[in-house]
Amino acid sequence: MSESHPDTPPVLDILVIDDDSDFLEFVSVLLEDRGHTVRTAGAAPDCITRCEDRLPDVVLLDMHMGHHSGEQVLEQLHERWPKLCVIIVTGYPSMDTMRNTFKRDAFDYLAKPFSVEQLENVLKQAAETFALGLRPQDRLRQQLGQRIRMDRADRKWTLKELSEHSGISVSQLSSIERGTHLPSLDSLLLIAEALNARPSRWLADAGF
Numbered sequence: 001m002s003e004s005h006p007d008t009p010p011v012l013d014i015l016v017i018d019d020d021s022d023f024l025e026f027v028s029v030l031l032e033d034r035g036h037t038v039r040t041a042g043a044a045p046d047c048i049t050r051c052e053d054r055l056p057d058v059v060l061l062d063m064h065m066g067h068h069s070g071e072q073v074l075e076q077l078h079e080r081w082p083k084l085c086v087i088i089v090t091g092y093p094s095m096d097t098m099r100n101t102f103k104r105d106a107f108d109y110l111a112k113p114f115s116v117e118q119l120e121n122v123l124k125q126a127a128e129t130f131a132l133g134l135r136p137q138d139r140l141r142q143q144l145g146q147r148i149r150m151d152r153a154d155r156k157w158t159l160k161e162l163s164e165h166s167g168i169s170v171s172q173l174s175s176i177e178r179g180t181h182l183p184s185l186d187s188l189l190l191i192a193e194a195l196n197a198r199p200s201r202w203l204a205d206a207g208f
Helices: 021-032 044-053 070-080 095-103 116-130 136-154 159-166 170-178 185-194 199-205
Strands: 013-017 037-041 058-062 085-090 108-111
Touching: 013 021, 013 044, 021 037, 021 116, 037 044, 044 058, 044 070, 058 070, 070 085, 085 116, 108 116, 136 170, 136 199, 159 170, 159 185, 170 185, 185 199
Parallel strands: 013 037, 013 058, 058 085, 085 108
Antiparallel strands: none
């Protein structure tokens, strides 16, 4: 995974899966011009091989590819790599497409033909949601903050209540949840104990 400066768009490792060679060439040039690393696959077996060689940050997956449907490829990808960010590309957009996209746990979808701005926006949103294109320590801060915030929300606790149970100040907890501060091991254990959670699970969910 490539590093990026906070003020610039994240540089991503992107795998584009489509059986249209012209589309693959077009998207590859578009993304590479913006600094991304791009690999392509024209069939389902090729895409699995590419992921095994090096797991990408994002997969752009066409839903209509000859003998292999996008649904089958998406199912295989999520079976092997459940947390992989997949963006559906379709030439047949509809409300059903939108609903089915999210039912299949795809992050989002792009309707062909899409603009450069639409592509950049969905990649930016994916990078922010999955903490992509960051240094490992930056990604860990963001992912831990999100998980702690989610577990606190599940208990319907305010930051003040978590502070009372963990002994950590509200300001420090707020900084941790925003992803601007990485908790010490002691703080992490205190927060996990207060939320009756396992720190190892938080770390595993963050990819560590």
